[in-house]
Amino acid sequence: MLSDDLRGMYYIALKDLKAYYFKAPNISWGILFPFAFILAFAIRNPGDLRALVPGLLALTILFGTSSMEAIVIVFERRIGSLERLLLAPVRLPALLAGKLLGGMAFGLTVTLVVLVISLLTFGSSGVNWLILILALLLSATAFSAMGAFVSVAVKEVFEAQTLANFIRFPMMFLGGVFVPLDSMPFWLQVLARLFPLTYSVEALRAALSGGTWAIATLDLGALAAFSLVLFLSAVFTLAQRIE
Amino acid sequence: MADIIQVEGLTKVFAPGKDLPPLRAVDGIDFTVSEGEVFGFLGPNGAGKTSTIRMLTGLSTPTAGRVQILGLDREKDLPRIKKRIGVVPEASNLYDELTAFDNLVFAMQLYGVPRSERKARAESLLIRFHLSEKRDTPFAKLSRGMRRALTIAAALVHHPPLIFLDEPTTGLDVMSARNLRGMITSLRDEGVTVFLTTHYLEEAERLCDRVAVIVKGQIVALDTIDRLKSGVQQKTIVEITLAGADGQPEKRRIECNDGVEAAIQSLLSESSGQRILAVDTLRPSLEDVFVRLTGLSAEVMLSEKSGKGGGNAVG
Numbered sequence: 001m002l003s004d005d006l007r008g009m010y011y012i013a014l015k016d017l018k019a020y021y022f023k024a025p026n027i028s029w030g031i032l033f034p035f036a037f038i039l040a041f042a043i044r045n046p047g048d049l050r051a052l053v054p055g056l057l058a059l060t061i062l063f064g065t066s067s068m069e070a071i072v073i074v075f076e077r078r079i080g081s082l083e084r085l086l087l088a089p090v091r092l093p094a095l096l097a098g099k100l101l102g103g104m105a106f107g108l109t110v111t112l113v114v115l116v117i118s119l120l121t122f123g124s125s126g127v128n129w130l131i132l133i134l135a136l137l138l139s140a141t142a143f144s145a146m147g148a149f150v151s152v153a154v155k156e157v158f159e160a161q162t163l164a165n166f167i168r169f170p171m172m173f174l175g176g177v178f179v180p181l182d183s184m185p186f187w188l189q190v191l192a193r194l195f196p197l198t199y200s201v202e203a204l205r206a207a208l209s210g211g212t213w214a215i216a217t218l219d220l221g222a223l224a225a226f227s228l229v230l231f232l233s234a235v236f237t238l239a240q241r242i243e
Numbered sequence: 244m245a246d247i248i249q250v251e252g253l254t255k256v257f258a259p260g261k262d263l264p265p266l267r268a269v270d271g272i273d274f275t276v277s278e279g280e281v282f283g284f285l286g287p288n289g290a291g292k293t294s295t296i297r298m299l300t301g302l303s304t305p306t307a308g309r310v311q312i313l314g315l316d317r318e319k320d321l322p323r324i325k326k327r328i329g330v331v332p333e334a335s336n337l338y339d340e341l342t343a344f345d346n347l348v349f350a351m352q353l354y355g356v357p358r359s360e361r362k363a364r365a366e367s368l369l370i371r372f373h374l375s376e377k378r379d380t381p382f383a384k385l386s387r388g389m390r391r392a393l394t395i396a397a398a399l400v401h402h403p404p405l406i407f408l409d410e411p412t413t414g415l416d417v418m419s420a421r422n423l424r425g426m427i428t429s430l431r432d433e434g435v436t437v438f439l440t441t442h443y444l445e446e447a448e449r450l451c452d453r454v455a456v457i458v459k460g461q462i463v464a465l466d467t468i469d470r471l472k473s474g475v476q477q478k479t480i481v482e483i484t485l486a487g488a489d490g491q492p493e494k495r496r497i498e499c500n501d502g503v504e505a506a507i508q509s510l511l512s513e514s515s516g517q518r519i520l521a522v523d524t525l526r527p528s529l530e531d532v533f534v535r536l537t538g539l540s541a542e543v544m545l546s547e548k549s550g551k552g553g554g555n556a557v558g
Contacts, residue, residue, distance in 0.1 A: 001322050004355060011352040019340040080336035084397075086302055088353040089326040243303055 001091075008090030012098025013105060020068055021106040030067070030110040034059035041178050050122045054204035055177030058197055060114045061139045062168060065107030069147030070164040073099060073238075075157055086242060093235050096148055100231065103144035108136060126210035135203035135216070138223035142196040145230035152238040171195040176202065196226040246311075247405055247436045248276035248299065253308035255294045255460075268294040270460035271308065278404075281427065281437040283451030285444070287537060291460040292440045293333070296409055299438070300330045313405060326354065329398035329406040333413060335390040339383035343374055343393050346382055347400055354401035368396040372426070388419025395426065405436045412446060424450060448529040456536050463536050472527045480525040481506040485517040492520055499524075 020026075038056045042049055076082035085095050115136075119127075150164045173179075174188060175197030181189050192198045203219035205211065255269040269291040276282040286292050297303040299310060301321045310317035312324045337346040347365040356364060369375045372392040377385055385393065391411065398406055408427065412420040427450055430437055441447050447454055448468055455465040464471055479499045487493035495513065499506040507522060 004322060004326070007355060008353055011349065015338070015341070015349050018345075019338050079339070080332060080334040081338055083302065083332055084336050084350075085353070087300060087325060087330045087332075089322045089355075090353065091322065 004089045005091055005094035008085075008088060009094050009098035009101060012085060012090070012095060013101035016072060016099065016102030017105055020072055021102060026068060026106070027110060030060065030064040030106070031113055033063055034114065037172075052178075053118045053122060054201050054208055055175075056118065057111055057114060057136070057204050058139060058175070058200040059172065059177055060111045061107045061136065061200065062143045062172075062197055063107075064110040065103040065140050065144040066147035066150070066164060066168065068106065069099065069103035069144050070150040070160045071157055072102070073148060073151035074154055074160045077155075077241075078157065092239055093231075096152075096231065096235055096238065099148055100141065100144045103147055104137075104140040107140045107144065111136060111140075126208075128207045128210060128216075131203065131211065131213070131216045131220075132207035134220055135200065135207050135223075138220055138227065139196070139200035139203070141227040142200070142223045142230065145227050145234060146196065149230045149234040149237065152234050152241060171197045174198070175200070196223060199223050199226070244277045244279055246275040247278045247313060248274075248282075248438065249309075249311040250274050250299070251309045253295065253298060253310060254306045255291070255298060255303065256306045267460055269298070269305075272457070272460070272462045274455050274462060274465055276436060276438060278436055279431070279434050280452040281431050281439060281450050283447040283454035284438065284440045284457065285442070285447055285454055285533065286457035287442075290457045292457060293409065294460075295457070296407055296438070296440060300328065300407055301325055326401070327403055327405070329401070329403035331395050331398045331406065331408045331411060333409040335387075335394040337382045337390070337394055337397055340381060342379045342381055343369060343385065343389075344378045346393060347397055350397040350400045356401055364400060368399065372396045373422070386419075388415050388422070391415060391419065391423060392426070395423070399430075403435070405438065406430065407438045409440050410442065411439070412441070412443065420446075444529045444533055454529070456533065458537050464532070468529055468532075471532045472529070479503065480527070481510065482523045482525050483507065483510045483514070483519060484521040484523075485514050486520055487517070493517070496525070 034056050037059060038052050042052060073082065076085075086092070090098075146167070147164065150167070151160050154160045154163055174184070174192040175195050176192065177197070181192055181198065181202075184192065199219040199222040203216050203223065206216040206219065251273050252271045253269055253273075254267070254271050257266040257268055259265045272291075272295065284292055284295065294303070298305045299312065299317075301317070301324065305317075313327055315324050317324060338349070341349060344365055347368055348361050351361045351364065366375075366378075369378055372395070374385075374389060374393060374396070377389060382390060382393065395408070395411065411427070412423050415423065424446065427437060427439070431450075437450075439447070439451065451468065453465065453467050454471065455462050457463070480496050481499055481503055482494055482496045485493045485495065495510050497506045497510055503524065511519075
């Protein structure tokens with residue numbers, strides 16, 4: 001049974017990547033969108049561009065994983081093809097994990113492109129590679145799980161897009177991407193702590209600036225917790241919906 | 244022959260909605276399906292057909308009752324059951340972006356068909372369902388009949404001994420529907436058990452060994468078609484075809500209570516001088532049985548379906 005689940009996860013992710021993710025508009029949008037935001041900010045506030053890299057990476061993972069992920073499940077529910085997966089010998093958590101894997105694989109691929117460009121531009125001295133890898137993986141998991149939750153919580157594709165943007169855009173401006181958390185009013189700092197993007201930016205900043213585990217562990221733990229809670233919420237919600 | 248499906252007291256109650264009471268969609272039904280038969284599950288819209296098929300195939304959880312499929316308990320062994328059944332839902336629901344070939348391969352990947360067998364099996368199914376020329380065509384670009392055929396092919400990739408077909412010919416043109424009925428017959432000839440829901444009574448009459456009629460969540464009849472017919476009607480029916488005012492044939496029927504001659508006389512007296520095109524004596528049809536059991540006409544059942552987007556497939 002476990003082997004059926006693992007096989008199902010792998011092939012569902014592969015199918016999603018082939019059918020939905022690796023299309024030219026997704027790839028170009030996934031890379032250009034975060035660059036455009038960061039560039040606009042850099043032109044307005046020229047300064048230490050290197051400091052913007054963690055935010056750029058976090059934004060790329062966020063949009064790369066969640067943009068399509070938030071649509072895929074609700075779209076497949078609408079056209080009935082999700083039913084095909086539910087009829088297969090794959091349990092519901094494994095089915096959703098397959099969906100998550102697809103989103104993660106795409107998000108990490110486009111982020112890798114942005115990471116390589118960033119490292120070539122600014123150099124890789126002082127990078128804590130293990131923290132970087134964990135931060136990228138856990139960020140991708142948390143954002144992909146968030147996309148999956150959005151996708152199972154709504155009934156229509158346009159609702160998924162609206163809800164995803166309703167969550168992502170405040171998160172983008174409060175998550176420390178453009179403005180350091182320390183410079184925000186206290187109540188905004190508290191609010192920012194409710195968003196996974198905040199922990200993603202912090203963990204990536206720690207990784208890229210030679211930060212220690214003492215700083216990164218809390219952020220990585222928070223990302224893992226967000227991943228788990230959002231994934232379980234998505235499984236529970238989908239189970240209710242298909243009844 | 245062994246029972247391949249055993250259902251006892253199967254019940255589905257949906258939780259109350261806003262201003263709505265709880266809905267008892269399936270109300271303690273019992274039936275068995277024997278190995279190798281084509282079992283028809285008939286009923287008007289909202290009778291409980293889809294709720295039943297969803298519970299049997301694992302898409303929804305029964306509120307009460309016991310289900311055994313292929314000797315396995317649904318409650319304990321659902322993943323093993325899913326591995327051994329094929330399901331064709333009412334909507335053709337493969338992936339628009341994938342080609343016919345890739346859709347079959349993906350279905351095989353999900354069901355654990357060994358990698359070495361996938362290509363040959365997919366090619367063989369494409370040949371069988373007359374889709375070889377469309378091997379590399381995306382699902383979205385196939386005709387409705389081809390999409391339906393491919394959806395059935397995808398349900399057969401793992402050689403299931405039992406297949407569920409939910410309204411397989413709804414919305415198809417006459418030729419596609421006829422081809423699909425041929426495929427269903429050939430499946431039965433190969434020993435595959437078929438659980439078929441349809442609202443085309445003529446289709447059920449042609450294909451099914453036994454039928455169950457479900458109305459308001461309860462099975463009101465379950466037998467072979469011949470026995471159902473003989474139970475409902477013993478009398479001969481006379482049908483007279485008259486030339487209508489618009490040139491279209493107009494059929495009228497009457498039961499022979501006082502003999503065939505009297506029945507014909509009675510029909511002629513109502514014909515107001517129209518030209519007689521044909522006079523036939525009829526055996527009762529499944530439609531007559533259905534009308535007697537449900538109180539609904541077959542036309543009502545068809546119009547309910549076509550309202551949901553279906554087309555006429557009986558031909």
